[in-house]
Amino acid sequence: MDFAFDARTEELREQLTAFMDEHVYPAEPVLAQQLAESDDVWAHPPIVEELKAKARAQGLWNLFLPGDHGAGLTNLQYAPLAEIMGRSPRLAPEATNCSAPDTGNMEVLSMFGTEQQREQWLKPLLEGEIRSAFCMTEPDVASSDATNIGTRIERDGDSYVINGRKWWSSGAMSPRCKILIVMGKTDPGAERHRQQSQVLVPVDTPGVHVKRGMYVFGYSDGDHGGHAEIVFDNVRVPASNVVSGEGEGFAIAQARLGPGRIHHCMRAIGMAERALELMCRRVSDRVAFGGPIADQGVVQQWIADARIRIETTRLLVLKTAWLMDTVGNKGAHTEIQAIKVAVPEMVTWVIDRAIQAHGGGGVSQDFPLANLYAHARTLHIVDGPDEVHRRSLARRELKKYR
Template sequence: MDFAFDARTEELRGQLTEFMDSHIYPSEPIFEEQLEKRENPWEQPPIIDDLKQEARSRGLWNLFLPGEHGGGLTNLQYAPLAELTGRSPELAPAALNCAAPDTGNMEVLTMFGTPAQKEQWLQPLLEGEIRSAFCMTEPDVASSDASNISTRIERDGNEYVINGRKWWSSGAMSPRCKIFIVMGKTDPSSHRHRQQSMILVPRDAPGVNIKRGMHVFGYTDGSHGGHAEIEFTDVRVPVQNIISGEGDGFAIAQARLGPGRIHHAMRLIGMSERALEAMCRRVTSRVAFGKSIAEQGVVQEWIADSRIKIEQLRLLVLKTAWLMDTVGNKGAHTEIQAIKVAAPSVATWIIDRAIQAHGGGGVSQDFPVAALYAHARTLHLADGPDEVHKRSLAHRELRKYETR
């Protein structure tokens, strides 16, 4: 395994670092000010449009997507770039058109969409003209087991009829959101992994009722438009809106979540680095009981452990990226699950210490660490709870010792 950055990666890292320094970090206070002044709490602050225009002019656009539609990068090339964007998770991913859930939805349409679906929905997403939502989780069932999903997608002639209730539908509150990817059951009698399908549902389709926006630790999402609770009541869409085919929903979800999980892990490294940097700056500038807080042994232990944890996590993420590039997502399944558990654990541990080191300021809006914690803590749940991934990892490990 060779994790040295190639020339293309080094070039993009330099460009992105400069963009972060010159545009992203200085825009953070502007972003916060615009958040407070919004009439619609789910509207994207205008500063993001300015940043998107600037990023695109620099060629820092759709870097997450391999192939002709995106930056043409491998996972290993994209890893250090996603890490940099994680240092400002509200602004940087959105500015580069690399923010969830649009990234995952674009990947789904790229891999499984028909030419007509790509023209109607993928192209405007690639251009950053619209936003999208992913509707999978449901309030009435434990959605950590995807086979529990109860939303029905039933064929009626040349249409599918959708009925069900979703929540935590990422991106759906944005006024710019135009399309949902909805997961539901087309055949409850089939094998548990062939019951589900995915279908494209326009946000303005009759029968779509967005009931409310969901807050995360009191925050409304400022970049991708927030999460929604949605009711689908006899929503009708053409049969052409099915993605890939009936029964393919579970396989599509796995294909979508693999890259999503490593992208989250990459960004969580950046969040961890930002938190460690904030902690070091804070403790070297404050005095308590006659000496710098940085001289306290417990604080030094936090800092040392933080650096060790970050370096360990980065190596695991780079190994996972390399495996995904060389043997595919299926071959990297164990490592993808491992980083899904490890990355939020490392990030929340470090950010929590950074909050503690900041004292009262750590839980305020005056420093980035409280918002970083809210982001990182949700990722113990998003894309599957930690416990589900640990269960799967344990089963795979135990199989090696089963008596035959």
């Protein structure tokens, strides 16, 4: 296994780091001010469009997407770039058109979409002209088991009719959201992994009712386009809006979640690095009991343990990226699940220690730590809760001995 970064990766790392220093970090207080001055908590702040224009002019655009539609990077090449962007998760991913859920939706359309679907929806997403949402999770079932989904997608002549209720539909609160990818059951009597399908639903289709926005620890999560509860009441779309075909929904979801999980983990490592940097600066500057807080043994233990945890999880993420590139997502299944458990645990711990070292400032709006913690804590749930991944990992290990 060779995790050394090639020349192109090093060049992009240097370019992206400079972009962060010159444009993104200085824009963070501007973003906070623009959001505070807006009457709409899910408004699209002007500073984001300014950053997008600058990033695109520098070629820092669609870095996440392999193949002809994106930058053509491998997972191993993209990993350190996502980590850098994760240091400012509210701005950097969207500035470079690498923000969820649009990344996953673009992957779905590029892999499974028809030419017409790509022209109508993938193209404006790649251009950063619109945003999108992914509607899978439901309030009435345990959605970590996708076969539980109750939303019905029924064929009626040349159309599909959709009825159901979704929540945590990421991206749907953005005023720029134009298209929803909706997962539901087309054939409840089929084999359990062939019951689901995914269809494209324009957000302005009659019967689509966005009931409310969901808050994450009090945050609007506007960088994800917010999260919505949506009711689909006899929503009718053309049959040509189905993605890949009936019964393909579960397989598409798995294909979508593989890269999505590793992208989350890559960005989360950047969040942990920023939290550690803030902690070291804070304890070096603050004096208590006659000396810098950095001289306290317990604080030094936090810092040492944080570095150890970051380095070990980064190596596991890089191994996973390398495996995805060399043997595919299926071959990297164990490692994808492992990082989905290990990285959220690591980053939540590091940010929590950084908050503690900051004292009251750590939970205030004067530092990014509280928002970083809210992001990190959700990673224990999104794309499958920790417990589901642990269950699957344990079964795979036990299978060797049975």
